[in-house]
Amino acid sequence: MRLSRAFLPTLKETPAEAQIVSHRLMLRAGLVRQTSAGIYAWLPAGLRVLRKVGQIVREEQDRAGAQEILMPTIQSADLWRESGRYDDYGKEMLRITDRGERDMLFGPTNEEMVTDLFKSYARSYRDLPRNLYHIQWKFRDEVRPRFGVMRGREFLMKDAYSFDLTPEAAAHSYRQMFVAYLRTFARMGLKAIPMQADTGPIGGNLSHEFIILAETGESQVYLHRDLLAFDALAEAPNYDGDLKPLMDFWTSRYAATDEKHDEAAWNAIPAEHQVSARGIEVGHIFYFGTKYSKAMGLSVAGPDGAQVIPEMGSYGIGVSRLVGALIEANHDEAGIKWPDAVAPWPAVVINLKQGDAACDALCERMYAAIPDALYDDRGERAGAKFADADLLGHPWQVVVGPRGAAAGRVELKRRATGEKLELSPEDALAKILG
């Protein structure tokens, strides 16, 4: 994409309404624009990140055996009356009356709908286990939306729902998602720590939040240092095998949010193993047994012919929130530092002297050789181009000036470290393309 034709508007001033760094940088870098309170349009650079994040989530859900569906945003209030949550949910639910005077709502979550959907088809134990997920926009009518996409009103979420015949099988489904989540966040370059959590309005008896660590994080968390050393991508998990030892590694070591923090347990940990840090919640998983299946009348014929009420769990990842969280965890004074896996573009080619024949030729050559690169071919001064590149946070910057072009050299900058190298075009390409 050539910047001279692109829709990549950046702002020079920091918008006054933005209180946290990810919100400021998302507005300044032109990733999103607010269209109403807590509601955002995603501009090309932001949408690219959102889709890469969504695709990693999808791939890891699929790998763990979950199957993708897509439920609608608008739901019938009657479904929520069946579970009893229509009245419980309060003002955060966006309630709607359609032209036929039917009570509808913009779904904040989908336990009722997916249970009703599954009920339409599941007849016997052979239809279980199943785990159905979707990645869909949800709405939560916050009183005072803030922090940009980190706490917006319209937000993109992945929510998965598992159906099992027994509590033991449901525990296995829970562990599958637990492991899939560790991998999902690790692939984005994030250090995610699962922490035991309250189940809140979803209900149930087992729940973990996944918290990523970021200096500017929203809350204080406490954990055992062992957990930081874990590499979720070291080996591919066997999702049909026994995942209990892996989950036990995590649950046997201290990790707690401020609300669940237990001073006595914490003080029992040797000081050199204590890590206290700032964190951001990016996922939440729940096992709630038969709460919804019972309320919605879901049952299947068991192996012995008797009807069985399936055990369920639900598993959320805040996809749009993750874009903000990624910036909280990866930025400096100058702007964003995208991890390679979620960067909108892998590299930008910066032409320091547009119109200089040697510069133009070398830039075109580098631009053509890097798949999906961005080319800053605008008639701007070098300073503005550098500032925009740092702000937008492309992992690699290929800088081409007249002196270098004459000598057949480019400057390659790695945004994450700030390291700069003068290289031949071939060597620069080899580094970028890995």
Add this chain to the structure above:
Amino acid sequence: MRLSRAFLPTLKETPAEAQIVSHRLMLRAGLVRQTSAGIYAWLPAGLRVLRKVGQIVREEQDRAGAQEILMPTIQSADLWRESGRYDDYGKEMLRITDRGERDMLFGPTNEEMVTDLFKSYARSYRDLPRNLYHIQWKFRDEVRPRFGVMRGREFLMKDAYSFDLTPEAAAHSYRQMFVAYLRTFARMGLKAIPMQADTGPIGGNLSHEFIILAETGESQVYLHRDLLAFDALAEAPNYDGDLKPLMDFWTSRYAATDEKHDEAAWNAIPAEHQVSARGIEVGHIFYFGTKYSKAMGLSVAGPDGAQVIPEMGSYGIGVSRLVGALIEANHDEAGIKWPDAVAPWPAVVINLKQGDAACDALCERMYAAIPDALYDDRGERAGAKFADADLLGHPWQVVVGPRGAAAGRVELKRRATGEKLELSPEDALAKILG
């Protein structure tokens, strides 16, 4: 995906509420399920088609130079008051009041929002031309929703919006979309004919509907036989070049919907060149000049410093509607016949004797060799497996029975033609993998 673990529910009975063939087949094949009147959940097979259709649309928009963004579903009523359409739109608009008593709505289209968005950034003629599109769920509160996803209330649409400095430049943007649409539908195996259309509530003075031909189509259309022979994929268009001759080829030959049909012009065409057929609208493009830019106060500094009000067009494709239209154009008594480009899976491997060692081994081998294949490993009888395969419309069926497995042969069926061949596994693979 193994069918024994998949969520691919098919129905034996034809649902009574479905009046048209695509709706019947989508329900029977388990592509969608209605969750409220005119609102559908997409099950795994349907979602795969929806995403393939969306991806083709996206690739051709990108190729034509449009840039993807994503605007939210919920819009502020104030935007629509600026254009004057808030009152005009009537009961099809789903109006919402949020907890702060603000008037909101579920967007049926995005002219206002995109104009306001573009206005936030565009300052000078150098910021034009731009074409911004998104693929987003929309809502149209039909009195009597019907025909399944062909006329649902919540529907997925691609809508693009072009901004140009002059009417001539806007005409070029219009032609870019015209050509992109021809390619988009051709890639899905559809014969799409652009026909001059009324501009309706969008406004403006130039508009074309894109109608695909299908025997079970919703409306009568009339066209010159030359148009059927055109191959939109014969050569890659140069979108920066002169597209007028290509558009002239289309607009100089007769093509009209029932509403715009002109008997005199039609009768002037030699009978052997007259084609009268059934059609389905899948796209609609509009040039409306400064209608929205003027109303919303969008202007940029021209090359001479004077303010210029940009010329605009909008360009829609019904992405979820296309899934229905594709079935209307590709089915028989037994079920769907997916074109390769949009099939949920390229092939199904059918095991006629689950548990027979030779059958199982050969099936596993074929399943592993075909990327993204489906494997019918259920303990069902052969008849049920054949019926489901025909119903779901996989382009290729690889049938493995005990006799064939012993002889090292499989039966390969091409769903589109019904052709069956007995082949070695290697020859069957060569045919499937092309």
